[in-house]
Amino acid sequence: MTRTAPDPLGPxxxxxxxxxxxxxxxxxxxxxxxxxxxxxxxxxxHVAVAEGGVGMTTVAYLAVSPEGRTERxxxxxxxxxxxxxxxxxxxVHQAGAKVSAQIGHAGPVANSRSNKLxxxxxxxxxxLLALALDRRATVDDIRRVIRQHGExxxxxxxxxxxxxxxxxxxxxxxxSFLSPKLNRRKDEWGGSLENRSRLPRMILETVREAAGDQxxxxxxxxxADGVPGxxxxxxxxxFARTVEADGHVDALELxxxxxxxxxxxxxxxxxxxSAMARTQTPVLRLGMKVFGNAVFKKYPYEPMYFLEHAxxxxxxxxxxxxxxxxxxxLDAMKSAMDDGFEYVAMARALLREPDxxxxxxxxxxxxxxxxxCNLCAASIFTGTRCPLVLGSAPVPR
Numbered sequence: 001m002t003r004t005a006p007d008p009l010g011p012x013x014x015x016x017x018x019x020x021x022x023x024x025x026x027x028x029x030x031x032x033x034x035x036x037x038x039x040x041x042x043x044x045x046h047v048a049v050a051e052g053g054v055g056m057t058t059v060a061y062l063a064v065s066p067e068g069r070t071e072r073x074x075x076x077x078x079x080x081x082x083x084x085x086x087x088x089x090x091x092v093h094q095a096g097a098k099v100s101a102q103i104g105h106a107g108p109v110a111n112s113r114s115n116k117l118x119x120x121x122x123x124x125x126x127x128l129l130a131l132a133l134d135r136r137a138t139v140d141d142i143r144r145v146i147r148q149h150g151e152x153x154x155x156x157x158x159x160x161x162x163x164x165x166x167x168x169x170x171x172x173x174x175x176s177f178l179s180p181k182l183n184r185r186k187d188e189w190g191g192s193l194e195n196r197s198r199l200p201r202m203i204l205e206t207v208r209e210a211a212g213d214q215x216x217x218x219x220x221x222x223x224a225d226g227v228p229g230x231x232x233x234x235x236x237x238x239f240a241r242t243v244e245a246d247g248h249v250d251a252l253e254l255x256x257x258x259x260x261x262x263x264x265x266x267x268x269x270x271x272x273x274s275a276m277a278r279t280q281t282p283v284l285r286l287g288m289k290v291f292g293n294a295v296f297k298k299y300p301y302e303p304m305y306f307l308e309h310a311x312x313x314x315x316x317x318x319x320x321x322x323x324x325x326x327x328x329x330l331d332a333m334k335s336a337m338d339d340g341f342e343y344v345a346m347a348r349a350l351l352r353e354p355d356x357x358x359x360x361x362x363x364x365x366x367x368x369x370x371x372x373c374n375l376c377a378a379s380i381f382t383g384t385r386c387p388l389v390l391g392s393a394p395v396p397r
Contacts, residue, residue, distance in 0.1 A: 008333035008344060009361060012055070014320070015216035015250030017098055017162045019055035023333070023357055026253070026324050026345035027060030027102040027165065027220070028376075031384045033075045038084025041383065043091050049350050050095035053357030055343075057092060058165055059085075060102040062156075064148035067117035068105035068173065070129075070259075071381065077103070077152040082159050089160035100163035100218065101156045103207075105145050107173025108134050108182065109259045122176050122183035122190060129260070137173075142189060142199060145173065149203045153210035153217075163216035163250075166200075166207055170266065171230075171258040174200040175222055178239065181229035182260075193235050197242060208248035218322070219243065220253040223309045226265030227258050233309060237316050244319045253322035253345055254310045262297060267348075268326065269301035269372030276378040301372040304332055307339070314340045328368035330360045351376045352386045 006012065009021045025046075032042040046057045063069045063076040075081050085101075092099040108121040113130040120141050121127075121134035137145075149166065156164050168174045176182040177199040183190045189198055204219060211217050221240065225231045243249055257266030264271055273292045299305075306325035314321060323336045324345035336344050349356055349368040359366040375387045385392045 003340070005334070005337040006342070008330070008337055009357070012342070014056070014098075014163065014218075014343070016213050017056075017216045019098055020096065021053070021055040021357070022337070022343045023054050023056075024100070024253075024322060024343055024345045025049045025054045025057040025350050026347045027058040027167075028347045028351065028384055029060050029070070029074070029380050031073075031380045031382055033073050036069070036073055036075050037081055038075070038088055043088045045384070046088060046099065047091050047095050048354035050092045050097035050099075052350070052353075052355035053361060054097055054346075054350070056098040056100055056163065058100045058102050059088065059161075061106075061167065062101050062103050062152065064103055064105050064145065064152045067112070067115055067119060068107070068110055068145070069115050070106045070109055071111050071114045072116070077148075077155045082155060085159035085161075089162075093160070098162040099160075100165050100216070101152075101159075101161045102165040102167055102220070103149060103152045103156070104167030105148075105173040107137075107171075107176050109170065109172050120173070122179075122185055136185075139187075139189075146199070146202050146206050150206040150210040153207045153215075157211070157214055161215060163218060164207060164211065165218040165220055165253065166204060166249075168200050168203075168219050168221040169255045169257075170222065170263075171225060171260045174203055175225075175231070178222070178235075179225055179231050180235075181225070181227060193238060197239050200239075201242065201246060204243065204246065204248040216250045217248065218251045218253055219249045220255055222256050223254050223306070223313065224256045224265075225258045226256055226262040230258065230261075233312055237312055240313055240317055244317050249319070251320040251322055251343060252313070252317075253324060254306060254313055255324060256306060256309065261295065264296050264299055264374075266325075267374050267377060268299045268305050270374050271296045271298050272373065272375050272378050275375055279378060279381045302326060303328065304335070307336075310341070311339060328370060329366065330364050333360075348372065348374075348376055348386075351384065352389065 110119040320342040
């Protein structure tokens, strides 16, 4: 039978959650959480895209433990954070959208110098982000982190979230365990793909047990790390098949890149190295000047730049998939639906124009004004925004 592609702007179900359309604002660290708590600016950030028409917005990034943060002002799940998160979810719901919480542990992407807590990784080694050392995660650490994902999910339900998105990408902790380059363990948590998959699979099982059928569960996973020796399509597709067979996830969001070794693999477009360096400490600023061109490789921007990778997953899986990467107009959304993807995710285009979905609804010929300069990536620690928008200003510190 011929499949009829759904309308990307029409209603859809995501697990137990009814969405008004198939567009998800993907997670972008907002840089608006002083003292690791919700601010009015964070609420305004998500209300703007909710009022702008997205089906669901994603709050990023909510660490499952204090040492799992990428910097000290990032929210981590604890009772003190819940009242502010409830204010946020209530405000987004009032604007007509659903809201998801991205949960996870940064692992080797955590900044131990900022957090004042040791960072953990599959294997011990240098942490260039903190100019320190990652400690090899013990089995007790691993089991604690798994348990904390379940606790975070229960907190998310209490705070009124409609979904949780488990971060399995960008070489955060779960992703680093999947990586044959970063995971050099010889025990049951390393070596074969089956062993390297053990942590993320147990996390997803624990999250689903906590979520039940109350909220949706998504997983954001790397198709490719974008570094030699890292996770690649052969193993990531095999892992995705296992995730589908386990049955704990309502949808997979497909991404790529390493926050440690190749972050621009995710972003594509210009590399505003000087602007990014200005937000760092003097030591890191010097490091970026010396090594920045090696770490921040330039990839030309192309519309739907992850599509060819993602098609391999669509062919291999029957579960719902979220396509991200260069989705900036309604034609791209329709093309994604034609290719069998159930949802699309957008980030930079919505930073430039939070009301872009409303504009699509009013005129299907609308094109995003995002120019892929990536200056927004340089703003993540001073209040994530498009600096080209009139009136955009950094968060006061």
